[in-house]
Amino acid sequence: MSIDELWATILKQSSPSTAVSSSKTVVFLGDSLCGKRTLLSKFCGQDGEIYRGHGLGYDYLPVKSKDDDDLGQLSIYSIDAAAPLRAQIKAALPNKSTLEDSIIVIAVDLSKPWLVLECLAKWIKEVKEHKDQWLELSGGERNDMADNFQKKWLKAGQFEELPEGALSDNLGVEIVVVGLKSDALQGVLNDEGMTEKHADLLQFQLRKKCLEIGASLIYASVKEPRTVETLKAYVLKRLYDVESDILQARGVSREALFIPIGWESEKRVNLLQEGAGLPDEIPIPQQKIYNFEQEIEPEDEQKSLQRVAEILEQAASKNPTAAAAMTKSRLNSSASASPGGAQLPRPSAAGLNASISGSPGGKMGAMPSPGSGQHSERMLADFFNQLLLKKGPAGAANSPKPGTPGAAAKK
Incomplete structure (x- = not known):
């Protein structure tokens, strides 16, 4: 074997471990003041004061394998809920191929449990409109995306066919729903005169909706670093196949819940309804009325x-x-x-x-x-x-x- 052939063989054998993967993207959606910026700073490993800009935010994260090989650079976009959404989402997800190679993170604020489902429905609607209207994908392209995502879901859960209730609303996009401020959830419920059953009701509703769209569900808090690390490790696993030993499902936790793709089923969701049952709804707290002292005007002397x-x-x-x-x-x-x-x-x-x-x-x-x-x-x-x-x-x-x-x- 000549020297040239030897070098060609060595390069060919080493190329899979050193080649940089194609660009991957994660997009963070969420209402204002839900804790999204704090989550992003922890996700990117940034310490110190949190930068609070306006409009579309961008950051990146170098990705390495367990062997310390460079796998690429993860692009991180943050959508500002207070700015026009269409231009921001289109800049982050400009076409079908980018959308298929991305994960969309929808952040909801668990410190306001009565607004969580409304917030989630709002951002799911934005994703649908982006895919169906803004990118102007044809019916065939949307069906291809749905089929490809269904294969991913079945492979992750090691199913041969979809379980009952799963992917009944297939968006063709991988979504991770992150419940932020999970440490404050029970305290808020107690302050409003609600019980742990209301927390179980919220978890039941979220898990049911995530099963319908095929989304993962994570409860996170910046006071619990492992929850943010779980989110980060899960995103890298799904996009770059980086292995991690902290990705075991946690389906019974109220503050560190983790439901990965393909793990959920209606049977597991319905376990939350056993026993005394769940309340009918999470009531919206009444607005507190503050009484201010009336200002007394002095009377004219005469x-x-x-x-x-x-x-x-x-x-x-x-x-x-x-x-x-x-x-x-x-x-x-x-x-x-x-x-x-x-x-x-x-x-x-x-x-x-x-x-x-x-x-x-x-x-x-x-x-x-x-x-x-x-x-x-x-x-x-x-x-x-x-x-x-x-x-x-x-x-x-x-x-x-x-x-x-x-x-x-x-x-």
């Missing part, structure tokens, strides 16, 4: 005085003695609350006597006796009415000083 004067006049007509005491109390409080802290003058016997003697109606020689309650009330009411005519601090300066005879007569 309007307040007018209102108090009317109250005093009504009281005077019914009980003159009690009204006189009320007038004195109101007058003292109004004077202490006047603008700038200025004290309004208080009537004295001399001042009231001078005011009355200088009135146009006639002359009175002396202050009524203390025993005359009605006269005393009338004098206080007259003085209070004079306060209503004063506006601002300027009026207070022109008011008669207590104890100054004849001050009320000078105008």
Whole structure:
């Protein structure tokens, strides 16, 4: 054998282990704030602050075999739910061949269990529309994709024919449904007055839907690193056939559930209904109503005085003695609350006597006796009415000083 033939033989034998596989893609779908970005950072092995951009996100992951051979570079796309979806999905999955060589990860938020099925149905609809309308695949191409995926599913589960209920809604695309924040699920249910049976109901509904579309199901939490590692190892196994020893199915766990492709069956799903049975639904919690204190607007000073004067006049007509005491109390409080802290003058016997003697109606020689309650009330009411005519601090300066005879007569 010549040297050239020897080298050709060596290269031919080594090429399967060193050749770079064709490009593979994983696309992450999910609603905003469902935990998708945090999952992506852990999936790619990134530490530190999470980058939160807008629009289509892209990253990559070098893939190596157990023998440390380079198998290729996994393209990772993240679809932003707050941006136009059509352009993003079309950029990530531009044609039929890319779609067949990809895995679509649909992330749902388990901390809001009443919205999980709605979210899943929304993204399944987007995948269907992309395949049927945006890529404009013919009926024959869609049937080929469905047949190829059915063969994958049967091979993974080592079935000769499809079990009952499996692939009743065959999309022709491999999907992994990831329930995020699984560690918070039971706490949320307890806070809303629900039980473990509601968690079982959610798992039953998810597993039933995943069986229909042939999807895998994983519960993941960034607080449980093995759950994220399970997702990563499973994606690499499905796309690059990289072996891993952490891919055993876990069908009884509430926080680390793992249902791989081809493992599920209706019999296993129905085990969740045994015993006391499941609730009919996961109720939507009622929106909490917060009571805010009503803001109190201050009343205009003149309007307040007018209102108090009317109250005093009504009281005077019914009980003159009690009204006189009320007038004195109101007058003292109004004077202490006047603008700038200025004290309004208080009537004295001399001042009231001078005011009355200088009135146009006639002359009175002396202050009524203390025993005359009605006269005393009338004098206080007259003085209070004079306060209503004063506006601002300027009026207070022109008011008669207590104890100054004849001050009320000078105008």
